[in-house]
Amino acid sequence: MDNDDVTTANMIVIQGLTKLRQLANHPRMLEAERISEAELESGKFDEVTRMLESAISENHKVLLFSSFVKHLNLFAEYFDKLKWKYSMLTGSTTDRERQIKQFQEDVDCRLFLISLKAGGVGLNLTSADYVFFLDPWWNPAAENQALSRAHRIGQKSKVMVYRFITENSIEEKILKLQERKKELADVFINSNNPFKQLSKEDIVDLFN
Structure with missing residues (x-):
């Protein structure tokens, strides 16, 4: 060959x-x-949104990482329907600093959708106390780097990390x-x- x-x-x-x-x-x-x-339903999506409802009701702030921008867009669409305020960062984001500032400082903005690649460096998101990995990446080092965005100097709360894996x-x-x-x-x-x-x-x- x-x-x-x-x-x-x-x-x-x-x-x-x-x-x-x-x-x-x-x-x-x-x-x-x-x-x-019927086949367009997703058990993972339902579980993530269920946990988000609970986290928001308890005033937590959540980082949601995915390898796929299209996956993040599905959640953004859902958040828009519920009128949940959120920030979003992907490779095509042009107002990066505004998105970060909104999540860090706005008490009503409790969700941050982040592309795993775009969110790997240069972020300090210490207002987050929940981290959701929506899908696994081949290299666990990329996930660890993303997790460090919340584990930074200035973080005063315990950070809870959840990884969502579809069975079988x-x-x-x-x-x-x-x-x-x-x-x-x-x-x-x-x-x-x-x-x-x-x-x-x-x-x-x-x-x-």
């Missing part, structure tokens, strides 16, 4: 894994025309892969040949 064939095969596998990760978050992320309304999905396999392959350094993003770090058994297990 030549380099072009290897590259094509890698891209097909990555696309398949991405779709499985999106499906574990919410079926609406796939935009499939043949999915019925690829997300459980990602967690196992994290445990077995802690040396992975964002391999699916930064490597020209990401699968050279994974065994054939690792890749097969992700789809199995």
Whole structure:
């Protein structure tokens, strides 16, 4: 198999894994025309929003991290319907400082939707006392870096961390892969040949 064939095969596998990760978050992320309304429901989405209602009623402030902007947009749409005030930070955000200031200083703004990549550096969000990881990332170091946004000098409250994992999905396999392959350094993003770090058994297990 030549380099072009290897590259094509890698891209097909990555696309398949991405779709499985999106499906574990919410079926609406796939935009499939043949999915019925009943199948568009998400147990994860329902559980997250249930916990958010409780957190807001108890005056907590929550950081919500996801690898997918489309996933964050689904929550933003829900917050808009309920008229919940929130900040949002993704790679396309142009008013970054205003979003941060609003969350830090506005008592009515209790939610901050953050793209895992965009929120990895340069943030000091000590007003948050809850952190929700809406989906796991291949490299746990990225999650730890995001968590440090709340664990900063000036934080006076205990920070509660929740990770939402869909049962019997690829997300459980990602967690196992994290445990077995802690040396992975964002391999699916930064490597020209990401699968050279994974065994054939690792890749097969992700789809199995």
